[in-house]
Amino acid sequence: MKNRLKTFLVCLSKPFFLVHAVECDFDSWQNYQQEKLLLNSSKSAFIFQTEHKAIDADGAPNAYHPDNTGLDNYLNAGYPNHSWWNSVLVQDPNDPTKPYIQEDGEFAGYFISKTSLFDKNKDMLDVSRYVDATKIPYLVFPGKFYSKKGTGRLGDIGMAFNLKSGESSAFVVADVGPSNASLGEISMALAENLGGTNVNPRNGAGSPKGNILYVLFPYSSKKYPWPLDIEEIHSVGKELVESVGGAESLLACSASM
Known part of the structure; x- marks a missing residue:
């Protein structure tokens, strides 16, 4: 059994909203690239929707391999041709010009892939320090989006709803991507929770x-600090959604976006 939780939402068509007469409690806030962001009156939550998707393997202990046999192409980590690889791969403490290669464990021989969010209580060479994309549903913030006022910080919790299939999943903000990237980069686990099948970060x-x-839910990490396990992420996500009127109220906003 896959170690993840799912919530299945039905009747997500526009008639569903009309029948239940649910109103959107969010107002126009700002835009990021082509995406419109809405903010609620208490400023405790904001929403956006996008069709764009990119799959992230970062944080998985088998994300990148020196022979390029990992889950993702090591070129996507900047290795070996770009100097920024050290923002994705852990440096070898004995030779910082090279990525560290795991010496033992299930994925000995692989690099250690980092995420911007990590467990500060664990050593940098401990793969469990980072947020495993294959297990934890997470969202990646583009660099410029992360720097915008009010978007929150690493470790914040959210909920994603697939408007086509009805599947949903809580998630954590666990990584910061390229500055000008589009919204919609998600971990392998979040992609699968939202209906993806055999997702491939390479393509x-x-x-x-x-x-x-x-x-x-910006700054929710202050109340629910990282690390959290999968069950806690989903429990907190559900609690926060209920605090802003529930899923139906949020989904009603999609018609105005």
Whole structure:
């Protein structure tokens, strides 16, 4: 059994919203690239939706391999041709010009892939220090989006809804990507929770279909600090969604976006 939780939402068509007469409690806030962001009156949550999807393997202990046999192409980690590889791969403490290669464990021989969010209580050479993309549903913030006022910080919790299939998943903000990237980069685990099948970070194959509606709860990490386990992420996500009127209220906003 896969170690993840799913919530299945039904009747997500526009008639569903009309029948239940659910109103959107969010107002226009700002834009990021082509995406419109809405903010609620208490500023405790904002939402956006996008069809764009990119699959992230970072944080998985088998994400990148020196022979390029990992889950993702090591070129996507900047290795070996770009100086920024050390923002994705852990440096070898004995030779910082090279990525560290795991010496033992299930994935001996692989590099250690980092995420911007990590467990500060664990050593930098401990693969469990980072957020495993194959197990933890997470969202990646583009660099410029992360620097915008009010978007929150690493460790914040959110919920994603696939408007086509009805599947949903809580998630954590666990990584910061390229400055000008589009919204919609997600971990392998989040992609699968939203309906993806055999997702491939190398080429995006198997990504979930349709528009995804995201609700973010900025600075929720202050109350629910990292690390959290999968069950806690989903429990907190559900609690936060209920605090802003529930899923139906959030989904009603999609018609105005």
